[in-house]
Amino acid sequence: MSDHSHDHDHSHLTNTELRVRALESILVEKGYVDPEALNLLVDTYEKKVGPKNGARVVAKAWSDSEFLDWLRRDASAAIGSLGYTGRQGEDMIVKENTPAIHNMVVCTLCSCYPWPVLGLPPVWYKSAPYRSRAVNDPRGVLSEFGVTLPEDTEIRVWDSTAELRYLVIPMRLEGTDGMNEDDLAALVTRDSMIGTGLALDPGEARKQGLLA
């Protein structure tokens, strides 16, 4: 499926595209929406807010034990101190992965996700295969992500059923001593903050061109 949006030719538009187009023009004509506000809403989540924010939070948590303590006590305030606040991240909780406990986040009922630190969720997070299986087969789900945990690691799955939003702090890997926060942030992937991935080791990050 490709995206056809030629103003001169409606014949290529899908039914969904036609409905969105009709709805937008009605709402604009009635003065209920400001078209420039629509552009800014999209721009915010396309260009400004994304998992780089969460990676800053994790890198700081790895580097600064006072900040980590603050995250444990009041994650909303600690994360807010870095400027990441607002919609779908008003009430935040962090969960730290350890050798004994691996945390993983899902929303079985819809798509709850901490927007200010991770941006909008990827399609798989919102889709039936992940939402159905994360709670009863997390090890199977993790294996699809290429993650195998030791059998004696307890998996805690956090179903975001209320308005609390969860950010996973992945384990900091060996070989990262002495790295600064900027370089550490490059190791923190989106999936590692959902709990469906692990942080990258520096060699892997260099191979991917994420780290100099």
Place this chain on the structure above:
Amino acid sequence: MNSGHDLGGMHGFGPIGFEANEPAFHFDWERKAFSLTLAIGATGIWNIDASRYARESLNPAEYLSSSYYQIWLAGLIKLLEERDIVSGDEMAGAAPERRVELTRILEAKDVAKVLSSGGSTKRETSSEPAFAIGDKVRVKNRHPQSHTRMPRYLRGHTGTIAASHGAFVLPDTNARGEGEQPEPCYGVRFEATELWGEDGDPKQAVYADLWESYLERV
């Protein structure tokens, strides 16, 4: 409601599809469905629980065969038509006629502020929580026909209070326009073996955030 959105524990949906370097939106209409939903939501004409209720009210067959933003779009049109902000005739091509006054239109200059301030649903309350950390609780076996955030796979099962989050707006009443009626909300831990019996992994637990009226003491 027991509908197509309540997916925890279901089988048969196949592998998890990944996309490397996935964009925020795949089609231009998704940008529109997203931004129109947020912009109309910001007028305050309905709340987030009403939005979720509208989406999960789709016929389960339609819900499960729709893409994410198709579900958003269907929910948005349903809410707009219910409130006569947009009519079916207008969607079919009739000339738009403004019948409802919306006072809080989201203007471009306010977008950044509205997004960064958000809208916490945590509320101050004088009532003491009924449960304490460590208490054993059971999720009630209830099947409301309207919105709830009590997933089916937890109903009737016993867990342990693991966190006390304070009082939050109750989605069940808020979705129906019956007020916020804030209640204590708890993080509850369920062993996978409690939820899934012998098919549960003894080294797994599920945590869910549940309101006080969803729970009964064991």
